[in-house]
Amino acid sequence: MSIYVEIRVRAPMDAVWAHTQTPELHESWDLRFSTIEYLPRIDDGSPQRFRYATRIGFGFEISGEGEAIGHRDSPDGSSTSALRFWSEAPLSLIREGSGYWKYIPMRGGVRFLTWYDYRTRFGVAGAVFDRVIFRPLIGWATAWSFDRLRLWLENRVDPRVAIRQTFVHLLTRVALAAVFAYQGLVPKLLARHPDEIAMMEAAGMPTTQSVAAVAALGLAELALAVTLVVAWSRTWPLWLCLVAMSIATTVVSLCSPAFFGAAFNPFSLNLSASALAAVDLLVMAGVPSAGRCLRRPVPEKP
Helix, strand or coil: CCEEEEEEECCCHHHHHHHHHCHHHHHHHCCCCCEEEECCCCCCCCCEEEEEEEEEECCEEEEEEEEEEEECCCCCCCEEEEEEEECCCCCCCEEEEEEEEEEEEECCEEEEEEEEEEEECCHHHHHHHHHHHHHHHHHHHHHHHHHHHHHHHHHCCCHHHHHHHHHHHHHHHHHHHHHHHHHHHHHHHHCCCHHHHHHHHHCCCCHHHHHHHHHHHHHHHHHHHHHHHHCCCCCHHHHHHHHHHHHHHHHHHHHCHHHHHCCCCHHHHHHHHHHHHHHHHHHHCCCCCHHHCECCCCCCCC
């Protein structure tokens, strides 16, 4: 199964071409490569050869070579860069492959797309690992990198800033989901903490209904935790968190103000959750997402 990725970039053709065909610029946004360098041409008519490397951690890297032929100014206004690549590195799953990049002008920008496929080594074990883990991962990395390029060209988000904001998004989103999962599961569903029930009773709810209400609130918090993870690149769950924390803090301040004096109290907890949601909202505009790319060709309308 070959890999296809397409994204629409609101930038001039020359800018997209330069940022994808210049090694120093290319390696800045492409998550798949740590370094890319052109090798000297044998003659003017020969393909442009290049060397690439990818750091895999613990001081190891996988390197390979390839060659590309770029064509500009096709009759339909599009441009194409065909390439083939190979690796003799003993740790490289990829033995050899080929593909192309295509640049199709459209109103206000460029359709930038790639198709590539490769053969693996390590026999059946390599083929299974590729299909189950490596191919989905490298397909995701290609799409994520394409959106990183889009942010660079459209919004002037430096690729180094994009990766930093991605880590901020990861930390805040996971922490926020963990807070709601814990608060929903432990004090409300498992322990049925007396303070949770007491706050419901202080709001005028009978004891029997308070227990059921606490359980329902716990399930709602668990659902919100799952939603924060499933809707990973969406902002609406963050707004929902901010609204929910504001309502919860207001209700407790009116009905159970004594709980604000506790060592671990609703005010500090709700404030912390709100701050995490706000930080995530602030960085989301500069966080690349593989979901913004097409992963299958769209048939042209007749």
